Amino acid sequence: MDVRRPWKKRIYPYLFLAPFAIMTLLFFVIPAFATVWMGMTDLDRKMNPNFIGFENYAKILQDRNFWPIVKVTIIYVIVTLIFKVAFAVTLAVTTQYMVQHKHLGYLYRVIWLIPSTLPTMVYALFWKWFFNPSKDGT
Numbered sequence: 001m002d003v004r005r006p007w008k009k010r011i012y013p014y015l016f017l018a019p020f021a022i023m024t025l026l027f028f029v030i031p032a033f034a035t036v037w038m039g040m041t042d043l044d045r046k047m048n049p050n051f052i053g054f055e056n057y058a059k060i061l062q063d064r065n066f067w068p069i070v071k072v073t074i075i076y077v078i079v080t081l082i083f084k085v086a087f088a089v090t091l092a093v094t095t096q097y098m099v100q101h102k103h104l105g106y107l108y109r110v111i112w113l114i115p116s117t118l119p120t121m122v123y124a125l126f127w128k129w130f131f132n133p134s135k136d137g138t
Contacts, residue, residue, distance in 0.1 A: 039056050041049035060066050098108040 038049070040051060040053055042052045042056070043049055095108060098104040
């Protein structure tokens with residue numbers, strides 16, 4: 001058995017990965033490098049970059065407000081993650097419970113369909129009100 005495949009068959013996985021790689025490059029890698037580069041420059045009013053190296057980063061590490069802000073940010077991230085995970089687990093357990101019961105399964109469908117149908121209903125009511133041929137114009 002020949003384990004070597006023709007190059008046309010070997011290229012398919014790369015073709016499937018190409019859109020993800022391009023999007024990652026465009027929306028993550030390039031902006032990340034641009035941010036670090038801009039952090040190492042001192043832009044004047046005419047947007048002319050003057051390279052100053054790590055001077056901006058040294059300034060921010062010496063700023064007295066930096067570390068309290070980092071502390072508040074870390075606390076915020078931890079607290080919100082705890083609540084998000086707790087909410088997600090509660091929602092998952094409740095959903096599993098509701099799906100297993102016949103009558104609660106209908107309630108489950110209604111609860112999950114409301115967010116997708118509500119905007120359409122609001123738009124329809126708005127346009128109905130907007131084009132309402134009433135005599136007083138309201």
